[in-house]
Amino acid sequence: MTITTILEKLPYGESFLFVDTLEYIDEQKVTGSFTFRPEMDCYKGHFKTYPVTPGVLLTEVMAQIGLVCMGIYLTGGPAGLSFGLTSTHVEFMRPVLPGEKVTVTGEKIYFRFGKLKCRVTMINEQGETVSSGELAGMIIGPDKIRNS
């Protein structure tokens, strides 16, 4: 599957798409990047006096690149199915400011019984580690999403 196809299959709309490009992907590893645009809404309130990217959004970038893109690559993005985030264990080492570009690398720990677990690391343009951790998600049917 090509990088273009994976990007097309991402289920996010413009307001919540946190992948700009993928630089590399195979069955074990994925690398991609995202630039936090200064005009993003979150910076108006996080924080009131000075803007810093919220940790939940760093986690989301790591999940979309390191987990979801890998999941689409491994499964072909199965029709009628979706991914659900099931766990995040993430540490944050440095702040990310408006306008910064981050690069995420995800490495597959396992993909078994419909569950994908990846070790994910995010670096800034200086090559410094911003955050890292382990994320997992599962393939779930649309009916499960409605019922939960």
Place this chain on the structure above:
Amino acid sequence: MDKTTLMATIKEVVQPYTKNPEALATLNEDTDFIRDLKINSANLVDVVLDVEEKFNIVIDNDSMEKMINVRAAMEVVENKLAAS
């Protein structure tokens, strides 16, 4: 491996994932992983992977789906050990 040791090992494996310490304390063959131990379905995958590692066996999709309680898990492990 005798049944007592087998059950004790399974108890050890599920311990980090259970949300219900009372059910873990009284774990027996009828203990259901989801209903009694309150293990969520994502963590159930980790339980199965830890069982694989603990017993050095490979569990296929069909066997995984059967592993809903302690009895079924013990049967799967015993069958895999006997076949290896």
